[in-house]
Amino acid sequence: xxxxxxxxxxxxxxxxILCEAWRAFWSPxxxxxxxxxxxxxxxxxxxxxxxxxxAMELTNTETFCISCHEMxxxxxxxxxxxxHDANKSGVRATCPDCHVPKEWTYKVVRKIxxxxxxxxxxxxxxxxxxxxxxxxRLQLATNVWTAMKTTDSRECRxxxxxxSMDVSMQRSRARTRHLQASDEGKTCIDCHKGVAHRLPAGAxxxxxxxxxxxxxxxxxxx
Amino acid sequence: MTRWMLPFVAAxxxxxxxxxxxxxxxxxxxxxxxxDADRAPAVSGVREAGRYDRAYRQQPPLVPHQVDKYEVDxxxxxxxxxxxxxxxxxxxxxxxxxxxxxDRQGKRLDQISSTRWFCTQCHVPQSDAKPLVDNAFRxxxxxx
Numbered sequence: 008x009x010x011x012x013x014x015x016x017x018x019x020x021x022x023x024i025l026c027e028a029w030r031a032f033w034s035p036x037x038x039x040x041x042x043x044x045x046x047x048x049x050x051x052x053x054x055x056x057x058x059x060x061x062a063m064e065l066t067n068t069e070t071f072c073i074s075c076h077e078m079x080x081x082x083x084x085x086x087x088x089x090x091h092d093a094n095k096s097g098v099r100a101t102c103p104d105c106h107v108p109k110e111w112t113y114k115v116v117r118k119i120x121x122x123x124x125x126x127x128x129x130x131x132x133x134x135x136x137x138x139x140x141x142x143x144r145l146q147l148a149t150n151v152w153t154a155m156k157t158t159d160s161r162e163c164r165x166x167x168x169x170x171s172m173d174v175s176m177q178r179s180r181a182r183t184r185h186l187q188a189s190d191e192g193k194t195c196i197d198c199h200k201g202v203a204h205r206l207p208a209g210a211x212x213x214x215x216x217x218x219x220x221x222x223x224x225x226x227x228x229x
Numbered sequence: 230m231t232r233w234m235l236p237f238v239a240a241x242x243x244x245x246x247x248x249x250x251x252x253x254x255x256x257x258x259x260x261x262x263x264x265d266a267d268r269a270p271a272v273s274g275v276r277e278a279g280r281y282d283r284a285y286r287q288q289p290p291l292v293p294h295q296v297d298k299y300e301v302d303x304x305x306x307x308x309x310x311x312x313x314x315x316x317x318x319x320x321x322x323x324x325x326x327x328x329x330x331x332d333r334q335g336k337r338l339d340q341i342s343s344t345r346w347f348c349t350q351c352h353v354p355q356s357d358a359k360p361l362v363d364n365a366f367r368x369x370x371x372x373x
Contacts, residue, residue: 090298178277180294201300201307208304211316 063118069101075128078102081140085204092203105162105203106151113161144207152196152217160195167195257361273356280323281355284368289351290323296354301347308348309341 036044065071073079083102086092091100108114127133134140134147155163169189174182188198197218200206207213258267281291299307311320329345330338 180277201305205302206300206305206307210305211310211313214310215316 063114066118066121067103067107067114069103072102077128077134077140081134081137082204089203100166104165108158108161109165113158141207145209145213148200148204148207148210149213149217152200152214155196156194156217156221163195163199273358275354275356278355282368282370284366284370286369292349292352292354294354296349301349306341306346306348313341 073083275295278293311322312325317324
């Protein structure tokens with residue numbers, strides 16, 4: 008069959024080109040000095056590294072987050088006016104402060120995970136209307152709660168640290184519960200849900216389920 | 230008094246009355262013109278307490294903590310996170326009265342009746358605001 012022959016020939020040609028490129032890439036150069044290679048390589052490396060981190064920081068801003076209508080019209084609207092957005096001291100915690108880890112390794116892992124979000128935005132829009140978002144809210148919220156439980160509320164604790172918390176300045180109710188939580192090794196998200204966004208329907212059953220299956224499922228004792 | 234004087238007398242009386250009223254009448258917002266902007270009173274913080282006593286038998290228990298950040302809407306009632314059974318056991322919070330689990334037809338329910346959904350219609354937190362008008366309210370216990 009002529010069709011098959013052509014396709015095979017094309018594939019063989021491509022493989023040959025790739026092999027050639029691979030060999031050329033690894034064979035020593037005869038014209039460029041080692042110094043030039045090192046200098047260009049180092050400068051290129053620095054530039055790549057800078058550009059990489061610059062681009063990553065660019066995607067780590069509130070402006071970037073709300074450039075998608077899914078974020079701007081749902082979660083961002085709900086966040087406006089909450090204590091993390093407006094408060095007496097004017098210190099704000101914006102989207103990435105809570106949802107992207109500060110430490111580099113964890114940050115890169117989270118950025119790679121975010122490709123899933125790109126897929127759900129560009130390829131298979133799953134929350135592009137308010138109705139679809141509401142239908143998925145419990146699942147999405149549970150994902151975030153689970154993630155925060157897994158990391159012991161790492162992003163909360165970037166600012167809210169039990170050790171730096173002066174419980175004597177808190178009201179009696181908060182003081183009792185925070186001391187208790189600290190003793191029991193609880194984490195912020197165990198109680199503080201719906202702090203910056205509206206809660207999904209059925210939130211408290213989901214919370215109960217999550218907290219009660221936690222120790223057994225993950226071998227974590229509390 | 231001749232007839233032609235009547236309108237002038239009436240106008241004079243009206244002017245005197247207006248001036249007198251303007252001096253005597255003072256609304257709760259103070260001596261301010263209708264169009265003038267009032268200065269908002271200071272917001273008094275919510276008082277925290279262990280538990281408030283009732284002032285009369287049928288009184289819905291008062292809320293001894295802040296509730297302004299709690300979400301109570303079509304989907305979620307954040308009060309129930311602590312006060313609905315069985316959550317109240319874990320949170321060591323007062324349980325919602327069983328009367329709130331009965332629908333209009335008297336049928337018992339396993340979740341709070343929708344007629345009782347909006348807690349703050351009856352249950353309210355207390356602040357340290359001073360009453361604007363004197364009143365003679367005394368609690369049922371004081372009147373016994």
